[in-house]
Amino acid sequence: MRYINLDQLELPDGWQVRADAAIADEPGKIKDHSDVWRDLKRPLMKLSHDKCYYCEIVQERSDGAVDHFRPKSKYPWSAFSPSNYRFACTFCNSVRSDKESEKTGGKEKNFPSMMRISGQLAVQMRQMRVQFFWTRASQTNPAL
Structure with a gap:
């Protein structure tokens, strides 16, 4: 994992107002406001030098994603907190399935x-x- 100083994250104009409005909405509607965290993808990429927070590989062909370090399903109050965001590659930010055991997993299954x-x-x-x-x-x- 990379160390990213999120204090240096540059929020787009009006971002905090939109995040506050999303927080005020009911917890069951978190995904309805996904554009709020997606708007930080470019600033997070820039801050991490285009590297995935988890595997540290430069993302040249991946779409990348804004990962919620603390899963929003378990920590809904942190869904719109920039300190909870990490830039992650598509692979690291995906749920995995074991074809033999049919068990699914990923970061969310083991956090914290x-x-x-x-x-x-x-x-x-x-x-x-x-x-x-x-x-x-x-x-x-x-x-x-």
Whole structure:
């Protein structure tokens, strides 16, 4: 995954007014306002240098899509929040089906993976702790 500073996302004129109107509509009509998030496709592409947020491949022939990082079906309040948008290629933003087991999946089926997130966080914290202790030890004992 790429790091994208969404604070630098340039919203088109009048976009926030349209997003606020969509938010005011009932949650069951989220898809009726898909033009609101689609209007951010070009600015998101520009911000991500035309690369998919997930696979990091430059999108030369893909239509690309505005992906809702937090699925709008589970987090409807974030459907019109620019901080929830990512530019994604068509492949990464699609639901998958296993032909043998007939199971369907994709990001939405596994979001949020708190176990995965907490596991990654624990690993990062261990790495930081080791680096901290190594730095302190080498400062006090230059021979290290």
